[in-house]
Amino acid sequence: MEIAPSVLAANFVRLEDEIRDVEQNGADLLHLDVMDGHFVPNISFGPPVIKSIRTVTNLPLDVHLMTYNPQDYLDVLESISVQYISFHVEAVPHLDRMIQNIKGRNIKAGIALNPGTPIGAIEEVLPLLDYVLIMSVNPGFGGQKFITYTLDKVRRLKDFIINKELSTLIEIDGGVNKDNARLLKNAGADILVAGSSVFNQPDRKDAIESLKV
Numbered sequence: 001m002e003i004a005p006s007v008l009a010a011n012f013v014r015l016e017d018e019i020r021d022v023e024q025n026g027a028d029l030l031h032l033d034v035m036d037g038h039f040v041p042n043i044s045f046g047p048p049v050i051k052s053i054r055t056v057t058n059l060p061l062d063v064h065l066m067t068y069n070p071q072d073y074l075d076v077l078e079s080i081s082v083q084y085i086s087f088h089v090e091a092v093p094h095l096d097r098m099i100q101n102i103k104g105r106n107i108k109a110g111i112a113l114n115p116g117t118p119i120g121a122i123e124e125v126l127p128l129l130d131y132v133l134i135m136s137v138n139p140g141f142g143g144q145k146f147i148t149y150t151l152d153k154v155r156r157l158k159d160f161i162i163n164k165e166l167s168t169l170i171e172i173d174g175g176v177n178k179d180n181a182r183l184l185k186n187a188g189a190d191i192l193v194a195g196s197s198v199f200n201q202p203d204r205k206d207a208i209e210s211l212k213v
């Protein structure tokens with residue numbers, strides 16, 4: 001199980017220290033939510049902040065584009081050398097083209113699904129994807145409660161991946177904590193994104209270890 005602390009929950013005034021803290025205490029990836037205030041009702045940070053973050057960590061950067069027109073960010077994210085980019089199926093009409101655009105840059109490609117979006121929406125392109133990001137809250141804000149029906153979605157997606165003999169990873173994001181981490185692992189999640197349950201805890205080592213079930 002890999003843990004990707006979500007920078008959205010970090011103390012932005014002390015961002016460098018916050019990132020070094022999770023890097024030194026067991027984080028596997030750093031999850032970066034880019035919000036545009038349109039696809040989701042919030043604005044977070046964009047490429048200039050990600051560029052600065054790149055200079056203070058060796059962790060793989062896992063960028064989640066909660067935006068319309070995610071293709072517009074690819075050139076700059078490639079120049080920053082991020083390793084993972086996910087975009088929302090609900091925001092993009094040409095899934096195949098967008099996946100090829102990401103993978104052609106040697107960046108891992110993922111598609112994110114809102115809680116209410118069925119996994120059938122990505123069935124055809126699943127073999128092309130490196131990972132699927134299942135949202136377990138409605139995206140836009142940290143600190144929300146885990147939506148329990150998304151657990152079954154993870155299970156069904158895992159079954160599909162196994163039946164098709166694919167190696168696609170499942171990442172889950174929203175309301176992840178030490179109480180549901182084992183359920184998520186058993187359902188088939190490979191990467192847990194965790195905002196509040198890491199950055200809002202005083203001991204980040206303990207917080208990350210408690211999610212690595």
Ligand SMILES: O=C(CO)[C@H](O)[C@H](O)COP(=O)(O)O
Pocket residue numbers: 006007008009031033137138139140141142143144173174175176193194195196197
């Ligand atoms: O996608 C997200 C919210 O839209 C974030 O990754 C969010 O940071 C998750 O936070 P938490 O773990 O506190 O629910």
